[in-house]
Amino acid sequence: xxxxxxxxxxxxxxxxxxxxxxxxxxxxxxxxxxxxxxxxxxxxxxxxxxxxxxxxxxxxxxxxxxxxxxxxxxxxxxxxxxxxxxxxxxxxxxxxxxxxxxxxxxxxxxxxxxxxxxxxxxxxxxxxxxxxxxxxxxxxxxxx
Amino acid sequence: xxxxxxxxxxxxxxxxxxxxxxxxxxxxxxxxxxxxxxxxxxxxxxxxxxxxxxxxxxxxxxxxxxxxxxxxxxxxxxxxxxxxxxxxxxxxxxxxxxxxxxxxxxxxxxxxxxxxxxxxxxxxxxxxxxxxxxxxxxxxxxxxxxxxxxxxxxxxxxxxxxxxxxxxxxxxxxxxxxxxxxxxxxxxxxxxxxxxxxxxxxxxxxxxxxxxxxxxxxxxxxxxxxxxxxxxxxxxxxxxxxxxxxxxxxxxxxxxxxxxxxxxxxxxxxxxxxxxxxxxxxxxxxxxxxxxxxxxxxxxxxxxxxxxxxxxxxxxxxxxxxxxxxxxxxxxxxxxxxxxxxxxxxxxxxxxxxxxxxxxxxxxxxxxxxxxxxxxxxxxxxxxxxxxxxxxxxxxxxxxxxxxxxxx
Ligand code: FES
Numbered sequence: 006x007x008x009x010x011x012x013x014x015x016x017x018x019x020x021x022x023x024x025x026x027x028x029x030x031x032x033x034x035x036x037x038x039x040x041x042x043x044x045x046x047x048x049x050x051x052x053x054x055x056x057x058x059x060x061x062x063x064x065x066x067x068x069x070x071x072x073x074x075x076x077x078x079x080x081x082x083x084x085x086x087x088x089x090x091x092x093x094x095x096x097x098x099x100x101x102x103x104x105x106x107x108x109x110x111x112x113x114x115x116x117x118x119x120x121x122x123x124x125x126x127x128x129x130x131x132x133x134x135x136x137x138x139x140x141x142x143x144x145x146x147x148x149x
Numbered sequence: 150x151x152x153x154x155x156x157x158x159x160x161x162x163x164x165x166x167x168x169x170x171x172x173x174x175x176x177x178x179x180x181x182x183x184x185x186x187x188x189x190x191x192x193x194x195x196x197x198x199x200x201x202x203x204x205x206x207x208x209x210x211x212x213x214x215x216x217x218x219x220x221x222x223x224x225x226x227x228x229x230x231x232x233x234x235x236x237x238x239x240x241x242x243x244x245x246x247x248x249x250x251x252x253x254x255x256x257x258x259x260x261x262x263x264x265x266x267x268x269x270x271x272x273x274x275x276x277x278x279x280x281x282x283x284x285x286x287x288x289x290x291x292x293x294x295x296x297x298x299x300x301x302x303x304x305x306x307x308x309x310x311x312x313x314x315x316x317x318x319x320x321x322x323x324x325x326x327x328x329x330x331x332x333x334x335x336x337x338x339x340x341x342x343x344x345x346x347x348x349x350x351x352x353x354x355x356x357x358x359x360x361x362x363x364x365x366x367x368x369x370x371x372x373x374x375x376x377x378x379x380x381x382x383x384x385x386x387x388x389x390x391x392x393x394x395x396x397x398x399x400x401x402x403x404x405x406x407x408x409x410x411x412x413x414x415x416x417x418x419x420x421x422x423x424x425x426x427x428x429x430x431x432x433x434x435x436x437x438x439x440x441x442x443x444x445x446x447x448x449x450x451x452x453x454x455x456x457x458x459x460x461x462x463x464x465x466x467x468x469x470x471x472x473x474x475x476x477x478x479x480x481x482x483x484x485x486x487x488x489x490x491x492x493x494x495x496x497x498x499x500x501x502x503x504x505x506x507x508x509x510x511x512x513x514x515x516x517x518x519x520x521x522x523x524x525x526x527x528x529x530x531x532x533x534x535x536x537x538x539x540x541x542x543x544x545x546x547x548x549x550x551x552x553x554x555x556x557x
Contacts, residue, residue, distance in 0.1 A: 011552070012552055015545055015548055015549050015552060016549075018541075018545045019542070019545050019546070019549060022538060022541060022542040022545060023542075025538050032531070034531075034532060034535055037528045037529070037531065037532045071472060073476075094482075094486055095479065095482065096482070096483040096486055096487075097479070097480075097483060110380075110483075110487055111380075111483060111486040111487055111490065112377075112378065112379065112380055112381070112486065112490055113378075113379030113380035113381075113383065113490075114379070115379075124376070124379065125377060125378075125379045126349075126377045126378070126379075128347060128348075128349030129349075
């Protein structure tokens with residue numbers, strides 16, 4: 006049996022090293038160098054579903070970019086979209102079908118369907134967004 | 150054209166005011182007080198609306214002869230006595246048809262409300278020192294309440310009321326405390342208004358009323374606080390505490406939170422060592438056990454929430470995207486606020502139900518943050534291993550080349 010020489014050792018090391026390079030260099034280097042996923046940019050418009058997905062007197066919380074918004078189909082069947090973060094202490098607001106208004110479960114703040122703060126602690130209104138209904142789809146559009 | 154019209158509209162009252170003989174004489178007077186009146190009236194809302202001295206005090210501003218200008222027979226009323234001031238201002242401010250010309254949305258019930266206030270009642274009983282319109286609004290530098298320089302602008306109200314109510318000498322005959330201003334200033338409401346500039350924070354008149362100012366009674370206080378703290382008031386009304394408190398005529402909110410010195414509530418309020426419950430309940434009582442149970446639930450949700458925030462911040466510092474963890478953390482915060490509000494039901498199981506949801510969300514958020522940090526560390530280790538491999542390869546290549554060179 007042939008002796009395992011320094012040359013053999015180097016050849017083996019070089020071959021194994023080349024493999025290791027592919028396996029362990031490229032992947033972590035790429036992962037490390039690639040920036041983490043970016044927070045989604047705020048879009049100007051977002052399709053939030055089909056009209057038939059919204060029963061009268063219901064609402065849906067959806068993400069408009071990084072921010073939650075509330076899309077409401079009120080008791081008369083009209084659509085409204087508002088930012089869903091309460092202006093008091095940032096809780097997520099809800100739609101109350103019985104009162105036909107928006108309320109915040111944290112401290113009982115109330116807003117009308119245009120987002121105006123009408124009672125309780127919220128100091129400012131919610132921001133209103135435009136809702137366009139076309140071709141059976143509901144799209145929320147950032148107000149100009 | 151529009152601009153010219155605007156300029157004329159602004160200039161017209163100023164010109165009319167300047168041409169008034171009252172202004173000419175009083176401005177030229179040796180009496181500094183008279184001069185000051187003319188000067189301060191220049192920025193008064195009444196002057197801006199085209200009114201002048203004679204509009205309130207009567208007389209004829211066209212006459213240069215003092216006797217003629219200030220002839221009582223020509224309607225000159227001069228300076229009203231303090232007792233007459235509400236009626237004096239009410240001449241116009243209680244007239245809907247007159248006020249409509251200037252500001253249709255301005256209320257016209259101030260005089261009526263004043264007559265029901267403690268100030269108005271005392272004045273009716275002959276007390277000449279109580280506040281009248283000019284004490285709060287000033288006499289000749291009146292500005293609308295929305296104007297930041299107005300004495301009745303939200304931020305200025307504590308000082309306006311405090312000018313009398315914090316004056317121990319002035320308040321001595323009424324035997325009422327004079328520490329309200331100091332207490333309000335250091336309260337959670339005072340800090341929100343005066344330090345953070347939150348003009349939605351309540352001031353004196355939010356709870357006491359303005360023209361009809363009275364201290365809110367036992368029955369009213371929950372309504373007053375409940376205007377903003379809606380859930381707290383509702384929960385309390387349905388709590389086992391409502392009935393016994395009504396019987397004992399306790400002030401609904403103020404019994405625990407005080408009236409003017411309201412501080413940001415902490416779980417300390419429920420402490421079995423120095424909490425507010427001990428005012429009525431014994432430390433070993435069943436009620437104190439409930440309070441202790443509520444306190445520990447709140448503390449757990451609060452610490453889970455704070456822990457999640459710390460973990461998220463640590464991950465964000467490393468450049469990791471924590472959007473989803475932030476959503477969970479937001480849900481935890483919501484549950485924490487709701488749990489705090491639910492304290493007013495005084496039912497430990499109600500608080501626990503909501504707090505547990507918050508604890509679960511906070512734990513998930515913290516876990517997501519920890520996972521992200523682990524991911525970050527793995528990447529670093531990966532990079533380290535890769536660098537090591539590269540270095541070894543370079544070394545091996547170098548040795549190989551030396552081998553080849555020595556072989557040839
Ligand atoms: S967070 Fe909405 S009312 Fe307090």
